[in-house]
Amino acid sequence: MQADRPNILVIQADQLAATAIGAYHNPIAQTPHIDSLAASGAIFDSAYTNFPLCAPSRFSMMSGQLASTIGAFDNGAEFPSSIPTFAHYLRNLDYQTCLVGKMHFVGADQLHGFEQRLTTDIYPGDFGWTGDWTEVRPEFGNDVVTFTDAGICQRNVQIEYDDEVCHRARRKLYDLARKRDDRPFLLFTSFTHPHDPFQCRQEHWDRYAHEDIGMPVVHTAQQDMDPYSLRLTAQYGLTGNPPSEAQARVARHAYYGSVSYVDDLVGELLAVLRETGLYDNTVILLTTDHGEMLGEHGLWYKKSFFEAACRIPLIISHPQLQARRVGSNVSLLDLLPTLLDIAGDSRQQSLVEAVAGHSLWDLVTASGSAWEHPVYAENLAEGATTPLLMVRQGHIKYVYSAVDPEQLFDLEQDPHEQTNQIDNPEYGAGRAQLSKLVQRHWDVETLSRDIVASQRRRLFLRAALAKGEPQGWDFAAADELEAHCLRADKVYSKWAYEGILGYRFPED
Numbered sequence: 001m002q003a004d005r006p007n008i009l010v011i012q013a014d015q016l017a018a019t020a021i022g023a024y025h026n027p028i029a030q031t032p033h034i035d036s037l038a039a040s041g042a043i044f045d046s047a048y049t050n051f052p053l054c055a056p057s058r059f060s061m062m063s064g065q066l067a068s069t070i071g072a073f074d075n076g077a078e079f080p081s082s083i084p085t086f087a088h089y090l091r092n093l094d095y096q097t098c099l100v101g102k103m104h105f106v107g108a109d110q111l112h113g114f115e116q117r118l119t120t121d122i123y124p125g126d127f128g129w130t131g132d133w134t135e136v137r138p139e140f141g142n143d144v145v146t147f148t149d150a151g152i153c154q155r156n157v158q159i160e161y162d163d164e165v166c167h168r169a170r171r172k173l174y175d176l177a178r179k180r181d182d183r184p185f186l187l188f189t190s191f192t193h194p195h196d197p198f199q200c201r202q203e204h205w206d207r208y209a210h211e212d213i214g215m216p217v218v219h220t221a222q223q224d225m226d227p228y229s230l231r232l233t234a235q236y237g238l239t240g241n242p243p244s245e246a247q248a249r250v251a252r253h254a255y256y257g258s259v260s261y262v263d264d265l266v267g268e269l270l271a272v273l274r275e276t277g278l279y280d281n282t283v284i285l286l287t288t289d290h291g292e293m294l295g296e297h298g299l300w301y302k303k304s305f306f307e308a309a310c311r312i313p314l315i316i317s318h319p320q321l322q323a324r325r326v327g328s329n330v331s332l333l334d335l336l337p338t339l340l341d342i343a344g345d346s347r348q349q350s351l352v353e354a355v356a357g358h359s360l361w362d363l364v365t366a367s368g369s370a371w372e373h374p375v376y377a378e379n380l381a382e383g384a385t386t387p388l389l390m391v392r393q394g395h396i397k398y399v400y401s402a403v404d405p406e407q408l409f410d411l412e413q414d415p416h417e418q419t420n421q422i423d424n425p426e427y428g429a430g431r432a433q434l435s436k437l438v439q440r441h442w443d444v445e446t447l448s449r450d451i452v453a454s455q456r457r458r459l460f461l462r463a464a465l466a467k468g469e470p471q472g473w474d475f476a477a478a479d480e481l482e483a484h485c486l487r488a489d490k491v492y493s494k495w496a497y498e499g500i501l502g503y504r505f506p507e508d
Contacts, residue, residue, distance in 0.1 A: 016288035033267035041317030064336030064355030074131030074381035087113030101190035110475035131382035177276035200257030333357030398434035
């Protein structure tokens, strides 16, 4: 790689299952641009979210801390502005930092270290989505319309949003190529697809034959579900009313179409990098916040520790890297130290406090060997009713809840998690070891009390702030086009010619 510090482009999708991407061995996925990143970089085959829900996952990723550590208990929990993020750290290392798209920040701080934010968020920044362990069916939850209205559309709110995100990200890349600022950049571009609704344009639907869309590998009837999965089903209004096979196939087909739409957007960003000459010195990191169940184990969406919801894609690419697959267990907590490493702080000397992750850069460059760090994840949101906790070490995954039966899966022998080995004496030592890790890592009783207290406070504040004249925290983005317009303080001929990129006089 070049001696100077590279630029960094992070592309984050929303609810993107690793198994829906060609680079992750899906035989029908139409994802050529994402797959091309894997040709010059590292594919992490065992990467995990640390919280299978949008906002807590992102807050955890940005801070390098578990969500429970920073009080990010659900989609309506504030992300404290006093928590350092990778945007703060890279900004302190003299990187330009810019956010385009969704981040689901909750609270008055809608930047969290980014110098610029070029779009508003697609989701609210207030306490409206506060979790409540006393509710069976949250008002803001998904419902059966997901399946009755799945299929083909010309436009919907999410397509409008992601088209605009891509447009503004492309325009920002052109501006960065003009070198008005000599600092390297971190451009974080975040799309809301392929998050439900399960709808896509005709062009993306047509990339797949309907008969090629497979159905879930593991069919679990509701009467055979574990207690937490039953609570999830009730949250979504699907108790006794699961989608039909035809509805499920349409939803899965549209999801694949949405994945291909994301791939097109990735392709547009890569094209600008190549066109402007930025590509050769830009590290590209592609990931998501959590996966999507897509009917596996009878479940949809997220908030589960089954692999479909908590295992995620993670690809780190640079033109001078060699293609490799990494089997070590890693997680989104590792992104902050990785970004610091890429930015030149390989010893993490700029950290003002310890973080929970480890840099992946040695695994990417093959200068380091595989590691055996355990992966920790948690679900503290509505429906959990008590902290739901997960540890994976090696090929064993252990799930703990104080109110639900424990689960233990051998992902090497049972990749689809069909057999709970918790009572199998052959796994007794592994169960004891991972149980100790849970006890060492979390004080479950104290955490439960903290979550309930937080929910009560935020539910009260939500109700109080809805009275009278509400004042929202939602971010209003400036119109960046203004920077390219002629105003009275500029001379026309200077303005018209100073911002040209890639000019040359045509040859005869």
